[in-house]
Amino acid sequence: MFDFADFKESPLMLGLAALIIGFVVIESLFFMVKAWRRGKEIGMTTEQLKNTVVSSALFSVAPAVSILATVVVLASALGIVLPWIRLSVVGNLLYETTAAETMLDVLGSNINTEVTNETDFAAIAWVMTIGICFGLVIVTLLGKFIIKKVTKATTKSEKGSGLADAISASAFIGIISAFVAQSINGKSSDGSSDAGFMSIVTLISAIVIYLIFEALCQKLKLKKLELFATPLSIFGAMAVAVLLNMYLPETITSFTWWG
C-alpha cells in the first residue's frame, strides 16, 4: 500500500501521521463531550445537539474531498504522507500549496517534480510548519483577551468590520491572483509547465465549471450541492486538460508563450 523504501512514505512518516491525526481526533472529541455536557446542563435538547453533529458532518464532506484533492495533488512532489499530515492539522488548502511551492521555488524546483532528496524534503516540512503556526500561537496567548475585546469592538462598528472583511478577502485574492497570472503568462524554472494554451484552458475550465455548477445549484435550489463545486471543478479542469491533450494536434497543445 505505502512504499516503505521511499523516505516520503517511511514508517517514521506514517508514525508521525498517526500521532498527529490521533491528537486532532482526541482533542475534537474532548471539546465535543465538554460542550455537549454543558449544553445539556443549560437545557439544550439531545435532538438539537445531535442535529448539529449530523449537519456539520454532512456539511464537511465536500470540502474534505476538496482537501483530499489537494493532498493527492501535492503528493506528486511530496509523497502522500506529508501533505496528509499538513492538511490534517492547522494547515489549509491555499497556505500549504503556497508554502510548498515557495520552498520548491527556492530549491529550483516546482510542484510538478518529485522531491527525491531528504534534505529538500525536510526544508519543505520546516517551512510549511513555521509558516502556518503563528495563528495557533496568537490564539494560545491572546484568545481569551481577543474574544472579550474584539466582540465588543466589532459589534460597535459595522462599517469598520466591512472594510476589515474586504482587506482580509483582498489578501486571499492577492494570493490567487499570483497563481492565476502565472497560469496566464508565467514561465516555470525547468520549462515543464510554462504558461500557454494548456494552462490557460485548464484555468478557464476550472472557473467555468465552478460557475456553471454553482449557477445550476442555485437555479435547481440544490444549495447543499454547491459544496461540491470546488472539488468538481478541480477534477473537471484536470480532465479537460487530459482530453485536449488526447484529441488536439500537438502543435496546439504544446504551444506556450515562451516557445
Next chain:
Amino acid sequence: MAKVKKQRDYFDSVHIWGRVWSIGALLVLFSMPVAISVYYNAWPQANLLFTALLKLIPLYWATSIIEVVTFTPMLGAGGAYLSFVTGNITNLKLPCALSAMEQAKVKSNSEEGEIISTIAVASSAITTTVIIAVGVILFSPVLDDLRNSEALKPAFSYVSAALFGALGASYLRKHWKISIFPVFVGIVVLLIAPTFGVSTLLFVTIVAAVAGTLVLNKLKLVK
C-alpha cells in the same frame, strides 16, 4: 447568581483547556520537521530556509493576526481553539460553525452559540480527518500509476491552474472589483520578468490587492 458563576466556570475551563491543547498541538506540529531532520540527519541550509520564510512569514503571519481577530469572536472560545488546531478555517470550519448556529437559531455571542459552534467544529474536524485518511489509504496504491501515466501527465502538469481556478472562481466572482487590478499587475510583472518565482510574485499581487481595495474603498466603490 449560581447560573452566572457556572457559566463563567465553563468559559474559564474552555480557555484553560484550549491553551493546554494548543500548546500540545504546537509540540506535535513541530515534532514532524524535527523528527524528519533528526532521523534522516537531513538539516536544510539555514539561508535557503530563511529565503523561503522571508517570503512567506510577512504574508502568513499578518494574515494569521487578521484571521484570529476576525474569526475568534465568530467561532467562540471552544470553536476557535479547536479551529486553529485543526485548520482549514475559512474554507470549512467557519462556514460550518456559522451554518450550524443559523440552523440551531442561536447567536454566536450567546452560550448556546458557543456550545453549537464547538460541537460543529469538532464534528467537522473528525469527519474531515476520517475522509482524508480513508482517501489517502485508497489513493496511495495507485498514486505511482497516476503519476507515471503519459495520458494523465497534462492533468498533473497544469494542476496549479486547475486548483487556483477552482479556488479563485468564487472569490473572483464575489470580489471582482478588487480582483482585476492584482491579476493585471501579476500579468504585467510576468511580461517584464517571466521567470519571477511565484513566491516573489505573491508579494506584488497581495500588495496590489490590498492597495487596490483601500483605493476603491476611498472612492466608495467597495464598502
